[in-house]
Amino acid sequence: MKENVFRVCIAVVLFLVLFACDGGGDVNGGGGYNFIDQDLKGMIDGVSWTYEGTENGGRGAEDFSEELSIQIYSVAAGGTGPCDLLPFPAGSSKVLFTIHVPPASAVGLYELGWDVGQTVTLNFDGSSNTICSEGAVEILSVDIGGGLVTGRMVATFDDDNTVNGNFTVTYCP
Numbered sequence: 001m002k003e004n005v006f007r008v009c010i011a012v013v014l015f016l017v018l019f020a021c022d023g024g025g026d027v028n029g030g031g032g033y034n035f036i037d038q039d040l041k042g043m044i045d046g047v048s049w050t051y052e053g054t055e056n057g058g059r060g061a062e063d064f065s066e067e068l069s070i071q072i073y074s075v076a077a078g079g080t081g082p083c084d085l086l087p088f089p090a091g092s093s094k095v096l097f098t099i100h101v102p103p104a105s106a107v108g109l110y111e112l113g114w115d116v117g118q119t120v121t122l123n124f125d126g127s128s129n130t131i132c133s134e135g136a137v138e139i140l141s142v143d144i145g146g147g148l149v150t151g152r153m154v155a156t157f158d159d160d161n162t163v164n165g166n167f168t169v170t171y172c173p
Helices: 002-019
Strands: 041-044 045-049 059-065 066-071 094-099 108-111 119-125 130-132 134-143 147-156 161-172
Touching: 002 045, 045 094, 059 094, 066 161, 094 134, 094 147, 119 147, 119 161, 130 161
Parallel strands: 059 161
Antiparallel strands: 041 045, 041 161, 059 066, 066 094, 094 119, 108 134, 119 130, 134 147, 147 161
């Protein structure tokens, strides 16, 4: 009798171990983060913010040899192209972050946090910065020859400062 109870307990424990952990609820496979399949958007300083795509998204990714710096605007940066180092576009808010590895090897998931030295900054109208340390950035591709970087992110400070979605930016060597 005791042996049967012991076997049932072992079977229950094994069942729980094998089937109770499903990966944290991430529907798109990025380390347990709930990346939403949409253009990057959210709230910056309590104001609705939307990334408008590569053509309207501003400067994009810059190659600083040992790191990849990305700035994503809500309005076009103007000038002769997305790689212009022009002043902050008037009336624009932006999302910016730096991946601290060479661009050619930047593909991967980067968890946000003070302890790992990775954050995302939400800049409101060029005047205030909110630093998000919760969430993740995933760089999906870096096409140096084709001039594009694609990725997705979920970055949160609070309900008034949060972004989630996909982005494609121009790569500026």
